[in-house]
Every structure is written in C-alpha cells, then in structure tokens.
Amino acid sequence: MPGPYRKHFLPLESNPEVFNELLHRLGASPKLTFQDVFTLDEPEFLPRPALAVILVLPTTKTYEARKTALESSRPDYNGSGDGELVVWFRQTINNACGLYALLHALSNGSASKFIESGSILARLLQTCIPCGPDQRSQALENSLELEEAHAALAAKGDSLVPDNAEDDVDFHYICFVRSNVDGHLYELDGDCKGPIDTGIALSAEEDVLSQQALGLIRGYVEQEEESIGFNIMALVRTAGVS
Secondary structure, rough: OOOOOEEOOOOOOOOHHHHHHHHHHOOOOOEEEEEOOOOOOOOOOOOOOEEEEEEEEEOHHHHHEEEEHOOOOOOOOOOOOOOOOOOOOOOEEEEOOOHHHHHHHHHHHHHHEEEEEOOOHHHHHHHOOOOOHHHHHHHHHHHHHHHHHHHHHOOOOOOOOOOOOOOOOOOEEEEEEEEOOOOOEEEEEEOOOOOOEEEEEOOOOOOOOOHHHHHHHHHHHHOOOOOOOEEEEEEEEOOOOO
C-alpha cells in the first residue's frame, strides 16, 4: 500500500516528450521512445510493437477502494535476483509514480536490452537486481543522479506542478510489461505490495497492446463513472533508428 514516503519529488507530466528526455538521460538507447496512445478501439492506429505501456489514471474513491480490496489479501513481495519473473520497485518517494513507471518499463521485457552500458540506469540495476525491495528502494532514494535527472524534467511540460513536493496529486501511474521469463503480462505499481501477474500469457508474436492487454486497460477506464483524466503512453522502437 502507499508509503511510507521517505522522500518527496515534484511530479512528472504525462507527456511523451518529458518521458523521452528522461529515459534518454537515464541511459536508454535512442532506439526507444514513448508515444501517446490515442485509442484503444482502433488497432491500426496503435503504436507497435509496444514493449511496455504506462497508464495514467485519476486516483478517485472508486480506484482507491478497489485497490485496497485487492491488496488486502496479497502478501508482501520479497523477490530478488536474476530469477525474478519481473523487476519491481517499491515506491518510497512521494509523487514519483511517473518515475517508477518509467523504471518498470525500461527494466523489463525486451526494453531492458536497450539500456546503455555504464549509464545511470545500468548502474542502478546492477546494484538493485540482487537486492530485495527494501534495499532497492534505498538505492533509488540515495541516487543523486536519479534525483537530479528527475528534477530537471519535472520542471518541464505544460501542466502546473505543486509548489511543494509534499503536496498530493490526484493521478497515478502504473506500468504493464511482458515478463522475459514466463511471457505473462504484469501490472507494476510501486504503491502495491508487489508485481501483479494479470494471468494473461502473451505469445512470442504478441506485444503489450495485444487484444487481451487492451481489454485489461479498458477495464480500468470503464470502472470509473467518467472516462476523464486517463492518459496512455506506449514504449516502442524509434522509427528510423537502427
């Protein structure tokens, strides 16, 4: 469940330009880029193949109640090491759910193959992967390079940011990735007790915007009385970059 937060960041805008600059600052190859997903109902207009999907959703009472009910019966996750089905980070930095979603997108699936050697992210993963969730959280909190990169991008975009990093915001980021180990679609949210296996097994030909995945994402939107405040970005191979 959320918190306890030991550190506070200003939030990121759910804007592909902001996320793209941050992912490249952290050490993702220029071969990766985030793109907006404008429709869930017209497959021909989806950015493909999608290596990861970030869903930005309003933190309404409906969402919070459903999340509390689901999490109440789940055990705390304590996975670590190369045998993990997915790489998951527990969120202990307030208002940094966009950063955690980006880290989840880059650390899993085929996107993880495009992290440049010696980069900020490569060094963080080298430190974090052998560790359990608590040590991973501490490593992220202690990374001045990560904090500086995030701060530079939190000041960009068109949205107003809170004056105080400790102020709460009314939206949340979650990430969907394909496991390199079992091929399942996982929901990764640092404010949950651990990674969530959606039970959707993706074939080698399916990406994270497959029909089953789209159905799952639609479910989040349809559970709200008004389908506003949602935004979706897909992590894809950059067109024209070899």
